[in-house]
Amino acid sequence: MPMSMSAAPATLARFLKSADGATAARLTALWKAVDDFATHEVQPLVERMESSPDRVDREIARMMAGHRWFGVTVPETFGGMDAGHMAKTILIHRLACTSGAAAAILQASLIPVGGLLYYGSDDQHAALLAGVADGSVLMSIAVTEPDRGGHIGGMTTAAEWDGRAWVLSGVKAHVGNSHIADLHVVVARTSPPGTRTSQALTAFLVHSDQRGVNPVRYTGKLGLHGFSFGQIDFDRVRIPPSNVLGEVGQGYAVAQSSSILYGRPNLTALSLGLHETALSLATQYVSNRPRYEGTLADVNVIQDRLGRMSARLLMARILTYHAVDMLDHGLPCDDELIAAKTLGHELAAETGNDAMELHAANGLASDYPIQRIWRDMQTTYAPAGTGEVQRRRLAESRLEEETGTGTRTQWSVLHSNRTHPPATDQTVSA
Known part of the structure; x- marks a missing residue:
């Protein structure tokens, strides 16, 4: 079982000293709230997740969405908490004390949120961030490939411009929230071989229900049962220019x-x-x-x-x-x-x-x-x-x-x- 909530002040004391009173109070309250949630909502589901390693759990994501935790770093303008990385760390840390899978569901979705915040256009922010904040748009980021691992420069997934849209094809592996995400940030090669990696790749916003987006049947891994980190095949998925995240060539x-x-x-x-x-x-x-x-x-x-x-x-x-x-x-x-x-x-x-x-x-x-x-x-x-x-x-x-x-x-x-x-x-x- 996780440590008691009384551990929160001692752990955070050094870092709360530099925060104003309101921020310190919010972070301490958040610590308690996530501990309560983990104990009463997540813990009862752990045995079920462990007994069915091939099953992808969607209930925990829905419950976290109800607390608007997927919007922990999203500006308040879009309905987010705008609470920063300390708050994000508290959420993941305390969830992981009870369930690594529950913490993984949250953390994996927050990674592409960072990409959207930093590189999204005003139109993309207006269209997507409110849904991210209320949990109705769960995100994933797809970079790793089966045979390339973390070697970003060697990726073979590619997108070609046909005059009207980008046409994306390739395979991504170990995609966090692969089978429950509504929106994938997919990084693909858009320049010919020999182009510097820093300029050769582009990031795209790809909806999970688009034609040609095919998650491979999920099978359980060694750990994190209930959390999906599987494979997605992209077969000639058409992506409009408005769904380029950042600029063409900025995917790295x-x-x-x-x-x-x-x-x-x-x-x-x-x-x-x-x-x-x-x-x-x-x-x-x-x-x-x-x-x-x-x-x-x-x-x-x-x-x-x-x-x-x-x-x-x-x-x-x-x-x-x-x-x-x-x-x-x-x-x-x-x-x-x-x-x-x-x-x-x-x-x-x-x-x-x-x-x-x-x-x-x-x-x-x-x-x-x-x-x-x-x-x-x-x-x-x-x-x-x-x-x-x-x-x-x-x-x-x-x-x-x-x-x-x-x-x-x-x-x-x-x-x-x-x-x-x-x-x-x-x-x-x-």
């Missing part, structure tokens, strides 16, 4: 900014919630497991392990909320977002492994929820960049800082307080 920027400013902190929050519950479950288990004249919790080596697990969680919390606090304040924080994502996953995975070992053979049984938490943890490594990719970016940043050769503008600076696309000639870090 749409994908990268959405991933870096939304995907990384979202996955960090998901890892944090799972991490917290793994430690809680392990603590409960050893405290109730008889050993000698007491319990496992009385054994020195067990206490040593719990101490290391607790230290990891404290570190992960600080990294998570520090990064999004900087993002909300418009500070350069690309490196902080990278570090929070890669270390957040690593720290959670180490604690998850420890928790499984402390449960011993019982950890393998479906009667004990730790195996679900451990399985869900495996899903946060690759999206938005593997650990190797993240560490390479941090190394490049460090080398540029030491040698004074850095020329790249950070995405967190480029999009600070921005709801429209930046100039296309900016050079930015990936």
